[in-house]
Amino acid sequence: MxxxxxxxxxxxxxxxxxxxxxxxxxxxxxxxxxxxxxxxxxxxxxxxxxxxxxxxxxxxxxxxxxxxxxxxxxxxxxxxxxxxxxxxxxxxxxxxxxxxxxxxxxxxxxxxxxxxxxxxxxxxxxxxSPRVMRRLMDRAVLQADAHQRARTALAMLTARENDVVLAIARGYTNAEIAAELSMSVATVKAHVSSILGKLDLDNRTQIALLAHDADLA
The missing domain is CATH 3.40.50.2300 (Response regulator)
Known part of the structure; x- marks a missing residue:
């Protein structure tokens, strides 16, 4: 036994x-x-x-x-x-x-x-437990939806704007983005304003979260 x-x-x-x-x-x-x-x-x-x-x-x-x-x-x-x-x-x-x-x-x-x-x-x-399994399944569906929505939204941006999105997601300041992408701080600010307008977002944090949902960061 x-x-x-x-x-x-x-x-x-x-x-x-x-x-x-x-x-x-x-x-x-x-x-x-x-x-x-x-x-x-x-x-x-x-x-x-x-x-x-x-x-x-x-x-x-x-x-x-x-x-x-x-x-x-x-x-x-x-x-x-x-x-x-x-x-x-x-x-x-x-x-x-x-x-x-x-x-x-x-x-x-x-x-x-x-x-x-x-x-x-x-x-x-x-x-x-069945309830826990259901929660995980629902979460997976929501994450998949969020991923697809984020990808669709970022597809509206230019390649340069997507570069700025990725830098924002990495926590870069405007000055650091300007140095990284070889552009002026004024140009970075213009890109950020354009991104916020195109995606109907309010701030840089929301840009970073969108990049996260799209698996860019």
């Missing part, structure tokens, strides 16, 4: 820890080997208990779940991490996945799905 999956629970809410522990300890093939109340306790808990999977809260008083996940995943033999939280903002999801989390679940996820997630992530297969 395979040894049971060892799970570490990290959450600052004692009731959440107790509930997860009772639920998972009653499942065949899974054992809760330890608990931590904050992200700063995670390294010592991981050393002491050698978990296969860590259920990680996001918001904790001293060290948050993103930082704790990143530190865990840098270890020589890192455990898998499932973020279990009530906060499903796009930023939280992306930061958690970039930190190395193998799963992102909401705390209202049914117990059977949490159990399945623990087994799935331990096997190396990532898992996201």
């Amino acid at each position: 395979s040894p049971p999956l060892r799970v570490l629970i990290v959450d600052d809410d004692a009731l959440v820890r107790a509930g997860l522990s009772m639920m998972l300890d009653g499942v065949h093939g899974i054992t809760v080997v330890g608990q931590a109340t904050d992200g700063d306790e995670v390294p010592a808990a991981a050393d002491a208990h050698a978990p296969h999977v860590v259920l990680m809260d996001l918001r904790m008083a001293r060290v948050n779940g993103i930082t704790a996940t990143r530190r865990l995943r840098r270890r020589r033999r890192p455990p898998e991490v499932i973020v279990l939280t009530t906060f499903d903002s796009d930023e939280n999801i992306l930061h958690a996945l970039r930190a190395g989390a193998g799963g992102f679940l909401l705390k209202d996820t049914p117990p059977a799905q949490i159990v399945r997630a623990v087994r799935q992530v331990a096997a190396g297969d990532p898992i996201l």
Whole structure:
């Protein structure tokens, strides 16, 4: 028989820890080997208990779940991490996945799905709750739309104006743009005014954001 999956629970809410522990300890093939109340306790808990999977809260008083996940995943033999939280903002999801989390679940996820997630992530297969997956899909669609709109807008500009847009996106001042593109500061200012007018923008920051959406910067 395979040894049971060892799970570490990290959450600052004692009731959440107790509930997860009772639920998972009653499942065949899974054992809760330890608990931590904050992200700063995670390294010592991981050393002491050698978990296969860590259920990680996001918001904790001293060290948050993103930082704790990143530190865990840098270890020589890192455990898998499932973020279990009530906060499903796009930023939280992306930061958690970039930190190395193998799963992102909401705390209202049914117990059977949490159990399945623990087994799935331990096997190396990532898992996201349906609501989180939908958010990521919607975000991808919005990013694709923004990219296409930005590309279409910049196509209205001359080649020289696009050079100025790229320099603005890189944070250059008018004087630096003039030196880079071998033109006078007055000419740079004229190009910037023309860009703002053609694209119906209000300031240089909006120009830089448009360049970012078009993947120019």
